[in-house]
Amino acid sequence: MTDRYSRQTLFSPIGTKGQEKIKQSSILILGLGALGTATAQNLVRGGVGKLTLIDRDVVEYSNLQRQQLFMEADAEENVPKAVAATRELRQMNHQVSIQGIVMDAQREELEPFMKEVDLIIDATDNFDTRLLINDLSQKYNVPWIYGACVGSYGLSFTIIPGVTPCLQCLMDIIPAGGATCDTIGIIAPAVQMVVAHQTAEALKIMVDDKEAMRNQIVSFDIWKNEHSSITVNHLKKDTCSSCGIAATYPFLSQANQSQTAVLCGRDTVQIRPSQRAKINLNQIEEQLKPLGSINKNDYLLSFKPFNDLNRVVIFKDGRVLIHGTDDITKAKKIYSRWIG
Amino acid sequence: MMKIQINGNKVEMPDEVRTIEELLVYYKLDDKPVIVEWNKEIVDKDNHTKTVLTEEDQVEIVHFVGGG
Numbered sequence: 572m573t574d575r576y577s578r579q580t581l582f583s584p585i586g587t588k589g590q591e592k593i594k595q596s597s598i599l600i601l602g603l604g605a606l607g608t609a610t611a612q613n614l615v616r617g618g619v620g621k622l623t624l625i626d627r628d629v630v631e632y633s634n635l636q637r638q639q640l641f642m643e644a645d646a647e648e649n650v651p652k653a654v655a656a657t658r659e660l661r662q663m664n665h666q667v668s669i670q671g672i673v674m675d676a677q678r679e680e681l682e683p684f685m686k687e688v689d690l691i692i693d694a695t696d697n698f699d700t701r702l703l704i705n706d707l708s709q710k711y712n713v714p715w716i717y718g719a720c721v722g723s724y725g726l727s728f729t730i731i732p733g734v735t736p737c738l739q740c741l742m743d744i745i746p747a748g749g750a751t752c753d754t755i756g757i758i759a760p761a762v763q764m765v766v767a768h769q770t771a772e773a774l775k776i777m778v779d780d781k782e783a784m785r786n787q788i789v790s791f792d793i794w795k796n797e798h799s800s801i802t803v804n805h806l807k808k809d810t811c812s813s814c815g816i817a818a819t820y821p822f823l824s825q826a827n828q829s830q831t832a833v834l835c836g837r838d839t840v841q842i843r844p845s846q847r848a849k850i851n852l853n854q855i856e857e858q859l860k861p862l863g864s865i866n867k868n869d870y871l872l873s874f875k876p877f878n879d880l881n882r883v884v885i886f887k888d889g890r891v892l893i894h895g896t897d898d899i900t901k902a903k904k905i906y907s908r909w910i911g
Numbered sequence: 912m913m914k915i916q917i918n919g920n921k922v923e924m925p926d927e928v929r930t931i932e933e934l935l936v937y938y939k940l941d942d943k944p945v946i947v948e949w950n951k952e953i954v955d956k957d958n959h960t961k962t963v964l965t966e967e968d969q970v971e972i973v974h975f976v977g978g979g
Contacts, residue, residue: 719975724976788973790973797917797918798919800971
């Protein structure tokens with residue numbers, strides 16, 4: 572056990588002092604798709620002190636091609652990603668304190684974590700959540716590492732409050748939809764390249780090696796053999812509503828938080844009822860049993876109607892995933908048909 | 912036919928691509944969130960139509976995507 576981290580401590584920019592700092596660090600990973608599972612594995616093997624994992628989704632067969640902590644049985648049984656990932660990670664390194672949480676992370680869910688984490692890793696699949704992370708990062712002075720990929724393309728940028736521009740400074744348009752894993756696919760090496768950048772930056776932050784920080788947006792296309800690094804520090808705007816002098820954190824307001832979202836990677840709509848009371852899955856099971864096949868575990872109930880193609884997954888916290896459509900209106904109709 | 916360098920690769924541009932804006936249209940990135948660096952300097956979005964490309968220019972284009 573004593574030489575568990577020896578190859579990392581032999582690396583002089585980390586050393587034994589750096590390893591101790593890594594052990595003292597607490598990191599939040601938002602999203603457990605391809606990016607989140609791979610970064611989580613790197614951080615757990617590297618000996619991070621505490622890791623919090625948040626994801627709202629369940630494992631599907633189409634995840635297995637690139638989401639490295641999940642097994643066939645997880646897809647078969649629709650195990651929540653946060654549960655499956657935590658199970659695997661704990662076997663890799665029992666010294667790390669790992670908390671996997673199955674939930675849809677909005678402002679009120681995320682805010683309590685801001686005082687206890689040193690860094691947020693973005694492994695989400697949408698800009699709604701990224702802009703929320705961006706505002707929380709600025710408000711609570713927690714750095715975050717943006718990472719994203721589609722097809723064979725990927726990019727990453729580290730956002731340090733008070734030092735670098737924030738995501739709002741850099742994006743003049745907030746994209747609605749756009750290319751996703753749904754429309755143009757994704758290959759694993761594009762994921763791993765982004766993960767390599769995110770993990771390296773996370774290590775630098777944990778050991779406090781400011782000089783080594785990249786300070787550039789890095790992007791690549793691993794199929795077209797393109798690579799680019801752009802220095803963007805002077806794009807930091809004093810007038811920015813997220814990080815400027817009179818910041819108002821616009822994405823922390825309720826009006827900017829959507830209650831429905833199309834999930835990346837497949838045809839699925841999530842519906843989040845405004846009243847988030849815990850619901851009684853046993854009762855729902857009784858109601859739906861005559862109407863289709865049901866698969867239930869401690870976290871959720873999956874329902875496949877006999878004469879309908881759209882599978883419905885109901886979580887204990889009241890969230891519902893409608894599979895087989897990316898049409899929010901249709902999804903709401905299906906929701907009201909089965910759940911009321 | 913103009914040759915410029917884009918994200919590290921030499922690329923031949925068709926004649927209708929003369930400005931940064933036309934380059935973004937050519938790559939279907941004109942309505943996407945992008946950052947364009949032209950000969951080591953970031954070009955403000957307002958100047959994309961004014962910035963005329965010439966032979967051997969070095970252009971870096973980063974566009975933001977959502978997948979993960």
